[in-house]
Every structure is written in C-alpha cells, then in structure tokens.
Amino acid sequence: MALTHPEGDRDQQAQLAGFTLFLQNTVESQTTISDIAAVTCPIRIVYGTLDPFIMPAAIRILEQMRNVTVVKVAGADHLIRRRMAKAVASIQGTVD
Numbered sequence: 001m002a003l004t005h006p007e008g009d010r011d012q013q014a015q016l017a018g019f020t021l022f023l024q025n026t027v028e029s030q031t032t033i034s035d036i037a038a039v040t041c042p043i044r045i046v047y048g049t050l051d052p053f054i055m056p057a058a059i060r061i062l063e064q065m066r067n068v069t070v071v072k073v074a075g076a077d078h079l080i081r082r083r084m085a086k087a088v089a090s091i092q093g094t095v096d
Contacts, residue, residue: 048073
C-alpha cells in the first residue's frame, strides 16, 4: 500500500487537467494542412524519420500538394542536431 498525501493527488489532477487542455488546444485542433494549402509560394518541409511528433498520414498529404517539397532526414529526430542542420543548410536559399 502506497502512502499518498491528499494535496499531492490534487496537484497531479490539476497537472493532468492542464496537460489535457494543452493537447486539446494545440494538437487536436491543428490546421496545419489547410494552412499550408492556402500558401501560394513554394514550401519545403524538412523532418526526421525518428521525429515522434510527425504524423505519417499528414506527410503523405503534404507530399501530394503542388507547392510543397518534403525532405526526409534519415535518423534525425524533432530537435535540430547536426544531421538535421546539415540537411537544412544544404537547401537553404534554393528555390524551385
């Protein structure tokens, strides 16, 4: 039997409620696809294959858009590390 303090339970519940609200307001209500579809200039999206925040279905949709070029960086995650930085630097300033 674990001993818990009532105040600790209340704090955890408040944190969970706050995090749930954050997810609802940011992740669940994203308009990224429609926002990108409204842009008329060329767009390059660079993502890492190990990025836990990438939704493969969204990438497939973006790859079909006329003004979008998707660049996949093998072994890169969500953070800008050396591999991702090199990929971005290699395409910076180029225009379709």
